[in-house]
Amino acid sequence: MTESPHSGLARTAPSRRTLLKAGLIGGTGVVAGPMLWTQAARSAAPATGVHLSYGSDPVSRMNVSWSTAGSVQAPRLDLGLTPDYGLTLRPESVSSRRVDSVYHHVDLSDLRSGTRYYYRLSHDGGPATRGSFTTAPPSEEPFRFAAFGDMGVAEDAARNVNLIRREGAEFAFVVGDIAYADDGGMGTSRESQQDFGLWDEFLTQIQPSSAAIPWMTTVGNHEMENGNGELGYDGYRARFRHPDNGASGGQETYSFVRGNVAFIALDGNDATYEYTRNKGYLGAAGDSWLELQLIAFRARADIDFILVGFHQCAYCTNVAHASDGGIRDRWEALFDRYQVDVVINGHNHCYERTHLMRAGKPVQQAPRGSTVSTDEGTIYITAGGGGASAYPDILPKLSYYTDEHGLKIPEVTDYRAVGDATHSVAFFDAHPRDAEGRARLDLEVIASDGSKVDTLTIVRTR
Structure with a gap:
């Protein structure tokens, strides 16, 4: 029939x-x-x-x-x-x-x-x-998604779009600095630093992938476009639509659940100490929304993993931006309390991954190729190799974080597990719980030239 x-x-x-x-x-x-x-x-x-x-x-x-x-x-x-x-x-x-x-x-x-x-x-x-x-199936089936930030319009960006297609990702989670139509990145740029036509070039560049799978984006500092509304987000809001369940009426915070993984999108511009233009505009209301999301997701028996994505880095050694004390001060305690499994950032144009972290310290080693349990701690990933110009990897042992006064405070970086300066995309394969009650996330980071950058198996038992 x-x-x-x-x-x-x-x-x-x-x-x-x-x-x-x-x-x-x-x-x-x-x-x-x-x-x-x-x-x-x-x-x-x-x-x-x-x-x-x-x-x-x-x-x-x-x-x-x-x-x-x-x-x-x-x-x-x-x-x-x-x-x-x-x-x-x-x-x-x-x-x-x-x-x-x-x-x-x-x-x-x-x-x-x-x-x-x-x-x-x-x-x-x-x-x-x-x-x-x-559309996503309702049953518990394995699925693959891509995660990265800092793409822009460039040859390596186009290669990564093709990589996402070849790898069969079901959707992309993009953690800010999307098209770089505002090159200033501080929300105070001059008109000479703005080329809003880049938005259309970017959307054309990603269409071979984004016309078939969802691209779930968050804002970075380059989405704060001077002259584009009170927060600078009017250009972003004109071009993207996301779930309307966030902490504000905009598109900057939201959540969704795919299979056994819950995703939370935050606005790092609200928490960063590095750039102050939009700092605190959501404030306590945003933090309350985040905590309610984490409580609800951790209470659900069908959710094993919680991934949080936003732009600025909680932990990264790269010399360009390194780590942001504002992110740590605002959200790290919540990530610890509710056992967030993975935090994905961009901002630094590189790939970097931490060991398992709790209370600002590495609590379990997670070398390349290992299997770790996020029952014990949170993994922080910088996936900023989306295609914009790469940053050199020169401070792997002694880096810095930006404090509340905007000062760069040196710190020993014993949290770093893997680092790489090439353009790349992080892919995750999510698997439901097996007969022994273990849920699994397989991380595979692939450079735009197809070479393997990092692998890790993440499990959760409770």
Whole structure:
């Protein structure tokens, strides 16, 4: 029996909320964003910069985002279980500062788990852009994801996009400094330091991967764009959509669960001592939200591992930025209390991994190729080799951290297990609990040239 094109889009008919957000009822599909968008004449340019992201539930929600070279007439997404589609949705569309591009977003809900969907992006007068994605399955099955930061637009960045495709990652967790459209990185840059067209180049660069798998991003210091709103995040918010369950109304903090792994995205700009532009804007409210997330995740029997991602480093020896005392002071005690398994950072353009840490000290050695239990401590990973210019690895034994006064305080770095200065991506394979009750995360770090940088087996028994 042939299934109708509508029957696989949801277990029930699309909800009123879905239809409303898609612009099918109760509105025009055009909403206020960083700048108002108005519909214009026909455009022959295709949709570009296609990128996906999970909603709060990867099993049933997906956001599809794309851009057009300017305002277009009747932008739309067609969706179906086959390339015959069957459902047409209108996007939320916003523009952004000093670019002609318009960014379009459709929030899909009530999707079937573990199901492949086909989509078509088009507008009046323009050719269609086609793609597909698969929602996460509900069952406990192994899955692979990628983690990195500091990508930019570069040859090594493009190589890493291809690497993510070849390695079969189900999604990417990107820990800030995305396109470097604001080269200043302190939120106070001059217009001569800004090239917002780089956002479109970046989105085009990642499309071979991001049009098929979600890219879950966090903000770094280079997302604080001077002139782009109170926090500098209006450019970021125009281009990305993430779960709306964070500590604020923005896109900077959120959480989601995939399989037996819980992910928490934080805004390191709120905690860092290095750059003070946005320091403390969430403050206690953000910390309370974080603690509630950690309490809830640790109480769930179906969650084994908790991964927290943000930009600035709690522990890194690299001379460029090294470690940030603000991160340690704000969040390390919470990570210890609720036994966060892995913290993933960027900022330093290198790869580095710590031994198992508790209360600021290494408590168990974790050399390359070993098996360790995060019941005993937290592993901090700097995965800043996404593609931006690499930083030299010259302070592996005696480095520094930035204190509350912005001073660089020397410290002996006995926490470092592995370091590497090449461009790379960290891949994790998550496995459910085996017959002996052990859940497992296999870490494999691969350089953009395909060589192996690091491996580690992480287990949890309680």
